[in-house]
Amino acid sequence: MIRFEDVRVTYDGADGPTVRDVDFTVPEGELVLLAGPSGVGKSTVLGAVSGLVPHFTGGTLGGRVTVAGRDTRTHKPRDLADVVGTVGQDPLAHFVTDTVEEELAYGMESLGLPPQAMRRRVEETLDLLGLAELRDRPIATLSGGQRQRVAIGSVLTPHPAVLVLDEPTSALDPAAAEEVLAVLQRLVHDLGTTVFLAEHRLERVIHYADQVVLLPEPGAAPVVGTPAEVMAVSPVCPPVVDLGRLAGWSPLPLTVRDARRRAAPLRERLAGRTPPPGAPPVTAAPAARPAPAARRWPRRRPPRPEADPVPRSGPAAEVRGLAVRRGRTETLHGVDLVVSPGETVALMGRNGAGKSTLLAALAGLVQPSAGVVRAAGAVPHRTPPRDLVRRVGLVPQEPRDLLYADTVAAECRAADRDAGAGPGTCRALLSGLLPGIADDTHPRDLSEGQRLTLALAVVLTARPPLLLLDEPTRGLDYAAKARLTEILRALAAEGHAIVLATHDVELAVELAHRVVLLAQGEVIADGPTADVAVASPSFAPQVAKILAPQKWLTVAQVREALS
Incomplete structure (x- = not known):
């Protein structure tokens, strides 16, 4: 054909x-x-x-x-x-x-x-x-x-x-x-x-x-x-294949069912061992102070010198009784969420459950119809954008919303200038996430995954105390996701709070301390990643399904235990 x-x-x-x-x-x-x-x-x-x-x-x-x-x-x-x-x-x-x-x-x-x-x-x-x-x-x-x-x-x-x-x-x-x-x-x-x-x-x-x-x-x-x-x-390769390579299975399994049939000896080897945490524990370190001009929409607006300082203690994000209406539809209802400095929270749930709307409320892009929202000490929808950009960084699902320069190099230079960062900071982040993107490439000529990576580098350049990511792994391969995970873990270790909306269960178990599960605009589960992810058949990672009832979540955990 x-x-x-x-x-x-x-x-x-x-x-x-x-x-x-x-x-x-x-x-x-x-x-x-x-x-x-x-x-x-x-x-x-x-x-x-x-x-x-x-x-x-x-x-x-x-x-x-x-x-x-x-x-x-x-x-x-x-x-x-x-x-x-x-x-x-x-x-x-x-x-x-x-x-x-x-x-x-x-x-x-x-x-x-x-x-x-x-x-x-x-x-x-x-x-x-x-x-x-x-x-x-x-x-x-x-x-x-x-x-x-x-x-x-x-x-x-x-x-x-x-x-x-x-x-x-x-x-x-x-x-x-x-x-x-x-x-x-x-x-x-x-x-x-x-x-x-x-x-x-x-x-x-x-x-x-x-x-x-x-x-x-x-x-x-x-x-x-x-x-x-x-x-x-x-x-x-997917986790099921990666696990098969680690265990020496031949031929390699392609499905969870095939892998479970061969996994009994591996489960015996792992018996009595405790899975290492997928994400490092949350530290009590205060949120790292961001560069002077952290950015989100609109760009090119430096903060006023008289703006209130970003608080260095207390929750990085706090939501109480949040409701949001869009037209006749109530997309969020009675949502409560507290995110501490240094904590990574994954928002998960079906399409249309309200994940992106919750991120938009934290970024000040939508006004609550009820409840309270605070982000890095500010009420987002009442804070002028030039002040809010010092507190919250949002990477939207559509990366083009953050990109406007004619070349990748120009975009990176603009990111450094807006963030008050040293020359080459954004370029180094981009190369760490996805090597091989040429400086003279126009952003519209990049693949969807490459554009998303560039937008991530642009926002991360400012190192905001609260980082919001909406489907950050769309278009990224496994190696790029691993590099992204390392960067986000480093930011969390420095005290940055991260909230990401994702359907990528493998990313969630690698990175998140907590999973918040949404359905029809309401929080239906909120707890440690291992507990929430494994309890849900739809959102459980492949390794958890293969090695159940043992609570292993990732191939990296298994590799570390066997070594």
Whole structure:
């Protein structure tokens, strides 16, 4: 169905090809996973299937890509629209209408399908993706995960022969991700749809794949094979595979069930040992004083000299009886939360549970309808932005909201200047998180994960006493997540409080001291990470499921115990 023949793509101004020697076939009716570290060209390979590369991205496409016999060099995306459905990393860039139902119907209208068929397919898709209750909702009011499902649904309704998906589960909670992947598997098995997708959260998708195409490093030829064959040599792998490598299992397990069947000897070796903590204990150290001009929206506003000093004691964040209404919907109700200096708290829950709204309230972006919110000693929504930026730093789900310079180097220089940090501080943070991003690259030319990493470096440059992160690992591979974890742990050790909203259970157990579980705008659980995560089947990490009833959470814990 999809054929790559000696494909290479070179962008204008680049030192060399972004991808080269790409030569493989995606058979009809199979789900093929494109894997590899951040920045190796996965989005470029996917874009070549839909015709976006090079017709919209520019650059030079060498070799040949054919989809259902159509050459993408001579067929633009509109000429492939009846065959290929594409969802990129950014759902907002995908939408052209205002409401969920209109968006699901738009693609079929463009293809001229009869109204009866359109109505039936819209209803089917609403049910398949759990969107029925949202059918009349404005897209602007949806959470990031809900938007992701709508974007996927909008390309499913025309029933394309090929689906191309870039990070389709990155903004979805575990249960919603399983639902979406189950739908994709049904399309593959029952309808013969060809699915070609890239995904960093391999633990979610690896066991669904018929083949894996691995891009091991920038410019390297891909490695193609079965999931087990490729995972044996891959530089990126899910925890279940990493645990299998540590235990010496062969062949490597791809699912929790396979791993549990082999885990009895490993559990015996670990019996009587106590898992080391996933996150260092919270210290009593006061919050580290931030640089003079910590930043959040709007930028370029230094604090007034007469502004009140940032308090060095007391809670870093305090929420009492918080309620927030958006239109007729109460997104938060009766929320209580206290975060101490040096503490890392993970907000978890289904899409639309209110995680991003809680972060927005702490950052002063929404006004409470009831209750009290204090962040670093200030009432956020009543504090002028030029003063609040000294206390709170927010990395939103959409990193473009923080990026405006023409190059990565200019963005880093601006971050240093705004934060009062030494020259090169932001650049060093960026290189530590994700090496290999060139200084002269425009932020819009970065992948979603690279843009997020740049936004993280920009905010971390100011080292605010309260750091808020909304889905900070979208688009990051396992190595980048490990580097991010190290940086955030160091900040917490210095006394910075960190609150992150995430669906990444593996990140939560590695980093968070506490997990706060939200449902329908209310806190339903708040406690130590090991207790809350393990108690929830949906939010338990893979290692916990494999080694239960022992309370091991991460491969790093097991490795430390065995060594």
